């Protein structure tokens with residue numbers, strides 16, 4: 001088990017940005033002003049390694065919404081509630097993203113007319129702390145005969161984390177998977193046994209052996225594995241590019257292809273794989289980019305409309 005990180009300045013900065021720094025741009029959908037304008041909500045700034053939300057909403061029919069960000073084109077699912085169409089999408093910056101200003105383009109058919117919106121988001125730098133850990137020698141330097149297996153397992157996990165199904169099943173804020181406090185944070189520069197350097201690609205929660213692990217959102221189990229370094233592993237697709245992964249579990253209660261509800265226990269925490277003790281390690285990928293899961297549990301709805309949105 002790792003000690004809690006004391007310097008939380010970067011996390012606080014991040015949360016402040018996510019909660020208070022959303023810039024709202026009103027876009028005039030019609031020159032005649034006969035219709036209420038559509039609204040695009042984009043954060044002005046995000047920190048390296050963070051998930052963030054983009055939302056386009058309109059009283060007029062929204063179709064064919066496409067969001068171009070970081071050389072990807074994402075097609076969010078469109079929901080209609082209370083006479084408002086809303087396309088809500090989660091995007092993210094990787095832990096190695098270069099700070100600087102990036103453009104984001106949103107294209108959509110609004111009331112039958114093609115529209116293009118261009119905005120800019122600043123990626124802000126973030127400090128990542130260091131952490132030294134001691135693990136069993138076979139976990140730090142696995143024997144050669146296991147290298148093939150480890151490679152295959154990592155490839156399976158990476159593939160599952162890139163799942164990008166169309167329909168959004170998640171809602172904000174996400175459900176906390178265990179009641180325990182957060183321990184080692186995302187992005188830490190780790191050294192195992194003073195020799196192997198790795199970045200921490202998820203978030204660790206305190207979870208004594210046997211703690212039920214609950215789904216952070218509804219979704220479909222896309223991978224279950226008994227792996228060498230991560231131990232017992234479950235990957236869940238929450239839809240529209242949001243995927244979560246729990247590792248080091250002592251027990252897995254689901255099978256691949258199974259549906260889980262938000263908050264449903266799908267396994268028990270443990271100490272399988274490369275660990276210093278029982279805990280829950282949670283990783284989250286957004287359109288294939290591994291991001292800090294921590295802001296997901298604090299995210300507020302961008303607009304009132306988003307709160308009413310559930311996938312049909």
Ligand SMILES: [Zn+2]
Pocket residue numbers: 184200202203204280281282
């Ligand atoms: Zn971890």
